[in-house]
Amino acid sequence: MSYKLNYFTFKGLGEPVRFMLAYGNTEFIDNRVEWEDWPNLKPSMPLGQMPVLEADGEVFHHCIPICRYLGNKFNLAGENSLENYKIDCVAETVNEFRGKIAMWYYYDKQVKDEKYEKLINEVIPFYLEKLEQKAKENGGLLAINKITWADVYAIAVLEYCNVLMGCDLIANYPNLKKVYEKVMAAEGVKKYLATRPEDKIPSF
């Protein structure tokens, strides 16, 4: 089985897929597409966007569906549909949180300054407190009382959000820290992190 992940040269929406593959101890081609090559490549991607994972003879797109698919493969899914709902729901919540930060990040400087206070004092703590509460209920895991793809997805997204905000967002959330440590302690993740290239963030 060969795996090839196509994404840009930074964390973004590709990182959760990289983390999933790493967590599953799967060798993969980490095809980091340079920004200048993207216009030529774009039309060949199913919806003109990445991440796109080539695996199992199929071409997969959309970050969360890819992570769910890999989660099923790597025994990181729930045992029944209620557990799977809980996993999905964490992933959606984390994705919504990322969306709020990313939307802010890509505003121009003046609008960013205006919106910063609300983001840092209201929006971010709102989501992090909800997630902290879930992590507390599940003994340091986000969805249920075993590690799932939602934990792996969440930590990869949080890493990206830290880059966008320029700080460690979960520094004061002890139960989210536990999730972070569990994901980062996985053998495959440690191996991936040891050789992960630095982000090359394009200037938009």
Place this chain on the structure above:
Amino acid sequence: MSYKLNYFTFKGLGEPVRFMLAYGNTEFIDNRVEWEDWPNLKPSMPLGQMPVLEADGEVFHHCIPICRYLGNKFNLAGENSLENYKIDCVAETVNEFRGKIAMWYYYDKQVKDEKYEKLINEVIPFYLEKLEQKAKENGGLLAINKITWADVYAIAVLEYCNVLMGCDLIANYPNLKKVYEKVMAAEGVKKYLATRPEDKIPSF
């Protein structure tokens, strides 16, 4: 088993859940929250947003995870993780399409006018052609060759998008029309539509 769906007095993100419950021939309390009652109710909702479904002794939030959960219940899921990926992927694509339209709809009038041409001539046809192609490949269904929750979800979202755009978006897409007809022909959906209240859209 009692089901109560909490959502606003219009289609929006509640309609896919209403369609799912209707498709599953499930009696449910369709709690349509008036806009003026929302500020009082908001803090009691898990993430301060709706739709929220009370069912099976649990409180469910986030539209797509709810629809996936109900899809599993009503035999509208896939047989394996590849089929389920295909279903998820259609739902994500449809949701992204809705997002583009909704984002346009809520701009102020001047920006709306500026962005209308691109939306109607590029963005909307791009997505509808991709979905039409999928519906063609699957003989008038979107994800796989049996009806799934992605078909039900997609048609409910399309109905909402038609409201926002003020036209029948799939008029010229024969295979998407087939999906529409299959979903609308279901006994429970017909029954729901026969008594569905008119939308009351608040002026934001």
